Amino acid sequence: MNVALGVGGGIAAYKAAELARALMERGFAVEVIMTRAAAEFIQPLTFAALTGRKVHTQLFSAASSEDTLSSAIEHIRLAQENQIFVIAPATADLIAKFAHGLADDLLTTAYLAFTGAVVVAPAMNTNMWNHPATRANVEILRARGHIIVEPDEGLLACGMVGPGRLAEPQAIAEAVAAASRALAPRRDLEGEVILITAGPTQEPIDGVRYISNRSSGKMGYALAEEAAARGARVILISGPVALAPPHGVETLPVRTAVEMRQAVMDRLAESTMVIKAAAVADYHIPNPPQQKIKKTSARMSLDLDPTPDILAEVGRKKEDRLLVGFAAETGNMVEEARRKMRDKNCDMVVGNVVSNAGTGFEADENEVVMVTRTGETIPVSRAHKREIARRILDQMMHLRLALHAQH
Secondary structure, three states, rough: EEEEEEEEEOOHHHHHHHHHHHHHHOOOEEEEEEEOOOHHOOHHHHHHHHHOOOOOOOOOOOHHHHHHHHHOOHHHHHHHHHEEEEEEEEEEHHHHEEEEEEEEHHHHHHHHHHOOOOEEEOOOOOHHHHHHHHHHHHHHHOOOOOOEOOOEEEEEEOEEEEEOOOOOOOHHHHHHHHHHHHOOOOOOOOOOOEEEEEOOEEEOOOOOOOOOOOOHHHHHHHHHHHHOOOEEEEEEEEEEOOOOOOOOEEEOOOOHHHHHHHHHHHHHHOEEEEEOEEEEEOOOOOOOOOOOOOOOOOOOOOOOOOOHHHHHHHHHHHOOOOOEEEEOOOOOHHHHHHHHHHOOOOOOOEEEEOOOOOOOOOOEEEEEEEEOOOOOOOEEEEEEEEHHHHHHHHHHHHHHHHHHOOO
């Protein structure tokens, strides 16, 4: 879904860069419109680098006559091609102009031409926020159906303490995500209970060290967010990651492979679908010491045992559940995905090469191949992980229908 991000001229404009990133992490395509004052606080180049798209700052271009004609209707294109308009920071001046229909620059004219969902995140001095004129203007926008993300309280740039600080970018991004779900509710997963594992596991060596891998959990979290948005009840069992729990998802934190295995088996009976996206460590140290092992000049060897094969165990107990596994490979992706599907009794395996720059582990994007029990091999070219999640869930629904037709 396309989002227009309007950036007003306030000190909080720098947080709009964080917001742009947070929106992209949720799978939105972001197009930035800046006021002239906003460009005094943060350079348009920052947003261009983050979004990979042109940043819009002027109503009329000073370039060629052809470019000028194009820019003269740019506010209409921006209004037509974006489904959500989020303004952050929304200054008192912008809020007043929006409320009373004033349009004297690209941002305000684009707003007047826009007919989709609007999210407004105010930021200003406490006295300006509390002024009756501002409060009245905010209520006008609220009555218009706009989503108002109330400012936080705290120490402001002017030195005052009180309400007026721009809400955290993650909170604004979640409001945009909620607006997107309301705009285009696709509820094809209602009635499903999807159990998803995500992230790495950490296998202790001693009281302070552990064995792990580079999984960030982004793919599993994207699957959880997409499944929840489409109506499923989602149980997310997550290894240690630096990600906020997805909204509307039951998230169970675990650390080790043994803990993840126990959590999966405890909740398996509730599920109708299982997606094993976690990168579970293959080996662990049984009964590691609780104290730190002191470093010496002697060489140290680790005696490792295999961790529980959770996917294989679920495959033996899956009954009529749909089971999807992941195969993170550095080569022979399709062959390994087929082998894993056969050996683990999966209905589908998603293979991805994790050695490519910019995709796989830790990255926001991925490139995968889906191999199914019905004999299909479906490549998905490089895309944001939320888009990959959508394609995986689409294929799962197609696969369920195909498998039912065979019986």
